[in-house]
Amino acid sequence: MESRFDVRNDRDLTMLVDFYELTMGNSYLEEGVGDQIVYFDMYFRRVPDGGGYCIMAGVDQLIEYLEDLRFTEDDVNYLRSTGQFSEKFLDYLAHFKFSCDVWAIPEGYPVFPNEPLVTVRGPAIQAQLLETMVLVTINHQTLIATKASRICRVAGNRSVMEFGSRRAQGYDGAIYGARAAVIGGCSATANTLAGMMFDIPVSGTMAHSWVQLYDSELEAFRAWSRAYPDQCLVLIDTYNVLKSGLPNAIKVFKELRDKGHEPLGIRIDSGDITYLTKKVRKALDEAGFPKAIIVISNSLDEHIIKDVLAEGAQINSFGVGERLITARSEPVFGGVYKLVAIEKEGNVIPRIKISENEEKITNPGFKKIYRIYEKGADKAIADLICDSEEVIDESKPLTIFDPVYTWKKKTLKNYKAELLRKQIFKTGELCYESPSVVEIRNFAKAQVERQWAEVLRFENPHNYYVDLSPKVWNAKFELLNKYSEEFSGK
Amino acid sequence: MESRFDVRNDRDLTMLVDFYELTMGNSYLEEGVGDQIVYFDMYFRRVPDGGGYCIMAGVDQLIEYLEDLRFTEDDVNYLRSTGQFSEKFLDYLAHFKFSCDVWAIPEGYPVFPNEPLVTVRGPAIQAQLLETMVLVTINHQTLIATKASRICRVAGNRSVMEFGSRRAQGYDGAIYGARAAVIGGCSATANTLAGMMFDIPVSGTMAHSWVQLYDSELEAFRAWSRAYPDQCLVLIDTYNVLKSGLPNAIKVFKELRDKGHEPLGIRIDSGDITYLTKKVRKALDEAGFPKAIIVISNSLDEHIIKDVLAEGAQINSFGVGERLITARSEPVFGGVYKLVAIEKEGNVIPRIKISENEEKITNPGFKKIYRIYEKGADKAIADLICDSEEVIDESKPLTIFDPVYTWKKKTLKNYKAELLRKQIFKTGELCYESPSVVEIRNFAKAQVERQWAEVLRFENPHNYYVDLSPKVWNAKFELLNKYSEEFSGK
Structure with missing residues (x-):
């Protein structure tokens, strides 16, 4: 092709x-x-x-x-x-x-x-x-492709995005690794070049650096919501998920809704997935955002995904990085x-x-x-x-x-x-x-x-x-x- | 460069x-x-x-x-x-x-x-x-480079050649992996493109397929000695190291010497390294070829090299493949x-x-x-x-x-x-x-x-x-x- x-x-x-x-x-x-x-x-x-x-x-x-x-x-x-x-x-x-x-x-x-x-x-x-x-x-x-198939089967109907370029073994490890990950079942890749070469969906929103650039997290989220009002997905673990990221996200989501936009959701990249996602899901639901999605992306593989889903973690989508792109376990x-x-x-x-x-x-x-x-x-x-x-x-x-x-x-x-x-x-x-x-x-x-x-x-x-x-x-x-x-x- | x-x-x-x-x-x-x-x-x-x-x-x-x-x-x-x-x-x-x-x-x-x-x-x-x-x-x-440094330090003054392209994670895994392996201490690579790009020594002799192409192993070794009389290194484990490969190698080495050439040595790619190399060293010495080198190349890493050297294995050079080029252990x-x-x-x-x-x-x-x-x-x-x-x-x-x-x-x-x-x-x-x-x-x-x-x-x-x-x-x-x-x- x-x-x-x-x-x-x-x-x-x-x-x-x-x-x-x-x-x-x-x-x-x-x-x-x-x-x-x-x-x-x-x-x-x-x-x-x-x-x-x-x-x-x-x-x-x-x-x-x-x-x-x-x-x-x-x-x-x-x-x-x-x-x-x-x-x-x-x-x-x-x-x-x-x-x-x-x-x-x-x-x-x-x-x-x-x-x-x-x-x-x-x-x-x-x-x-x-x-x-x-x-x-x-x-x-x-x-x-084989590793991706294992991971995607465990994730069931939740989407799995390939996020591993930075830890791949060389450029082709990232490029053709993304291609193979999609063949194995991933819905998208973060690798823009792979997206362009193979006509596969690309995805990605913000890094911690976006938040760090601003004097406060709230200010950073607001700026993001202005740039992407209809696809606003914010990373909430730069300082503290429950005490800072989550309340700031909800505040900005409400402001967005007042302006006629629905937020996309949040991403968490560290900490205990099961504990945090349950808390976050409950808070988002109670604040009136039951459709806001939760994306998780912290050194995931098929074993961790299987375990946290069994524990009742509330997750809509996984970003899987180094353990997929290098098939780390083998x-x-x-x-x-x-x-x-x-x-x-x-x-x-x-x-x-x-x-x-x-x-x-x-x-x-x-x-x-x-x-x-x-x-x-x-x-x-x-x-x-x-x-x-x-x-x-x-x-x-x-x-x-x-x-x-x-x-x-x-x-x-x-x-x-x-x-x-x-x-x-x-x-x-x-x-x-x-x-x-x-x-x-x-x-x-x-x-x-x-x-x-x-x-x-x-x-x-x-x-x-x-x-x-x-x-x-x-x-x-x-x-x-x-x-x-x-x-x-x- | x-x-x-x-x-x-x-x-x-x-x-x-x-x-x-x-x-x-x-x-x-x-x-x-x-x-x-x-x-x-x-x-x-x-x-x-x-x-x-x-x-x-x-x-x-x-x-x-x-x-x-x-x-x-x-x-x-x-x-x-x-x-x-x-x-x-x-x-x-x-x-x-x-x-x-x-x-x-x-x-x-x-x-x-x-x-x-x-x-x-x-x-x-x-x-x-x-x-x-x-x-x-x-x-x-x-x-x-870090993995190569570990492997080369264990190998001491024996040379280590990078042989892993076929199991690398993509083409760049092979190309830049070979470059990094040499930075970490390898003496050469089998990857011809890496040799050409980075001006690093390349090495390699024959595969099992060379031996299989001929009706007999002896015939295959003789053909090789004609093509490379002054760099004759033969792979002796296609059928049976001690009963076939070694006696055939010695026969061809003697024929080479009769024609005024000195053989380079042998390579073994399977079996028990310590046992086989001791037997092979002794046989080569007794046959009058104390300078013929022994090259080993079977799923090696720093741990195996350390162990077989401690056991007294007789080795001049290591070909290290998949466990180096992918840093398999981590x-x-x-x-x-x-x-x-x-x-x-x-x-x-x-x-x-x-x-x-x-x-x-x-x-x-x-x-x-x-x-x-x-x-x-x-x-x-x-x-x-x-x-x-x-x-x-x-x-x-x-x-x-x-x-x-x-x-x-x-x-x-x-x-x-x-x-x-x-x-x-x-x-x-x-x-x-x-x-x-x-x-x-x-x-x-x-x-x-x-x-x-x-x-x-x-x-x-x-x-x-x-x-x-x-x-x-x-x-x-x-x-x-x-x-x-x-x-x-x-």
């Missing part, structure tokens, strides 16, 4: 690659395997915060990067200056033309461990080169990008990465994902990872099984099987159009509602099934057995 | 402001107080991870932003479309000219809670408008930007923000910072926050006191007092030149060595003294008493 406004944020991120992607590219070329067709999968292994699902995000930025992928003369000169590359390779880069196929799960879908969110097929040099940008883009936005999304197959004479040859840590073993081969829904309820039952050539015939029963405890089986009859991924690039050409961010948010909300409540549970959720088709399972265990036999004699 | 190469990363971040900075600006102008001269301090309250110091970073990016601060026609049109701003204010933005004074502690200095890292003096609209960018810039880079740097004074008829009038949480009360007034050193040892004793007009006469004894437990006093005789901050903008004009990133890293190392060991201690460090001069202390407590009396009757 292009912005309606010129935001002068058209950076070239071609050089945002881990250096080894380039040294490997150099070696691929030297060894004559640069054009070898390979397949890479991007996937993650665990949902952050012990949650039941993640929300896919970042595809639109991945598209922007891939569309812009080219090496300038300065890029090539810089690489030459490191002394690590052959002129042949530098010449290859200077004439680089992206030609990969790329598949991705569209933004907004709930996604689960071990399924390939993105698959790249193409010449080894190219597919390898994308590793860092595929990962940083999808890892970051999926992390924040700030790393551990997506990986692994080679899963190569092509030889047109045949796909699965490849595996083995690890003593079983969960780090890859699922080999070129695959696709079906999401299986129960027909009547329209609720998701499982995701089934199939070989790219397999097709599910919905008219026939489908038996799925646990990939570890394989005797645990389930046969489905009344189901729908929907392909989860879309091709976004075909031989280097874009073949997908991203929806707007607000459309993605609405889509995400609808898709989350297609999950059973036990998967959405806040703590100890049910593990959603991500199963392998018999064909994929067999390919994996053949490779595992091969290497196990090879090393067992040593 | 400008890069020698054109990196096409010249973004305009003017619109990266919290929306309330603009609504306040609009109201300042409407109320005729837009040109009121104000002072804002940026400071933090707590060192992350329970450490004893932070490393200042991000000033150069703050400068870039301030130099580029202007509103385009599209910016103004976007703001108009929100319906929140008067034409008068939009016209002000269209003709915006930055005219503030800015002071900052230079990058690389150890910094401590409650001292103003940055101070902005200027018209209310302008000084307010900088809030988000001052915070996100200094918060992010200081967070990562990913939020809580810097704040607070109004501390206004000017009336040329006089500076201190302003305060009160809170029930004592540590959230601001230090009012326009201030400067002296760092006091013991003359003989050249070790820092304390930082003293003075009124901007105070001057310390080193020839006279200096009494400092604890700002809370004021009876705790210390009189210094043989000391040096160095001003910690530099003016970086004068009436909107840049008046400071940033050193290179490598120069800043060397400066940081030297400045850290000017701290006593007890401040640098890894756990439970001594709290470095950040004291207030009697003049600043008195101004603060006068204001506190004034408000306390005002509310005590209510």
